[in-house]
Each structure stands twice: as structure tokens, then as C-alpha cells.
Amino acid sequence: MPRIALDDIDHALLALLQQDSARTLAALGELAGLSPSAVQRRIGRYRDAGLIDRTVAVLDPRKAVDVLLAVCTVTLDRESVEAHEEFRARVLANPHVQQVYNVSGDCDYVVILATTGMAHHREVADEVLKSAPNIRRYTTMFVLDPVRTTLTLPTVEPR
Missing domain, CATH: 1.10.10.10 (Winged helix-like DNA-binding domain superfamily/Winged helix DNA-binding domain)
Structure with a gap:
């Protein structure tokens, strides 16, 4: 488009x-x-034009009850197009995956999980990451304090 x-x-x-x-x-x-x-x-x-994708209510994670945010870095075992497509389909199918970024550097993806407590996090992480084929490793960092959360994107380049 x-x-x-x-x-x-x-x-x-x-x-x-x-x-x-x-x-x-x-x-x-x-x-x-x-x-x-x-x-x-x-x-x-x-x-x-698809510039506005959808209109949503953005909840403050500091005020939402029992929300546990986790930042997971994921490294795939194989670097094929099919492996990436399979991983993307898996994470996109889970509603607790809040954000997914294909990144450069030491890992292939950064995945943000939003769950309701540690037990729920383990269940989601097992379903989405631990039992997934083609994952060499993943690490999890739990968010202790969401200092700033925003969805705002720049629309113009700085001059």
C-alpha cells in the first residue's frame, strides 16, 4: 500500500x-x-490508507491489577524464511503477546508478554516459547517498573 x-x-x-x-x-x-x-x-x-490501524483504549500497566510484563529475547535455531514465518505465526496467535520485534544483534526477536501473574506467565511462556520448535534459546526479563509506556510514533522526520 x-x-x-x-x-x-x-x-x-x-x-x-x-x-x-x-x-x-x-x-x-x-x-x-x-x-x-x-x-x-x-x-x-x-x-x-491504513495509516490508522485501529483505535483502542491504552491501559496504564501500573494501575492494572496483577499485570506482569516480561521482555523475552528469542534466538532461533535455523535462519530460514520458513522458520521465521512459523515463529511469527506462533506468537501472533497468542493474545498475551503484546509486541514482537524482529531485531538485529545477539537475538532474533524481542517479545513482550503481558500476563496476570507468575503462574500465568509460565503457562504462556511454555506455550509460546518453551515448547516452540526451532528456538535455540530465550531469556526473560521481568518489568519491575514500567517507567514509560507509549504507543506514539513520529509522523515527520526532525529537521
């Missing part, structure tokens, strides 16, 4: 939406210098 051209107002509106997408069209328009109908048209364009 081709990238859509964005102007300065688009960048401002996307930043506002990433901060709080529950704002009304009127409030967004006031902050971005647009009419509510112009805001609605732009948001529709972002959705049609």
Missing part, C-alpha cells in the same frame, strides 16, 4: 490523535485549525 502524502496539519492532527483519540471532532479541529468536518475527512483518509 503506498504511503499517503501528509502536510503540516496532518502531522499535527496525527499527533493529537495519538495523544487522545477520544477528543471530539470539534476539539481536534480547534487544536489543529480545522472545521470538524475537515477533521472527519482527514481521519477517514488516514483509515482508508
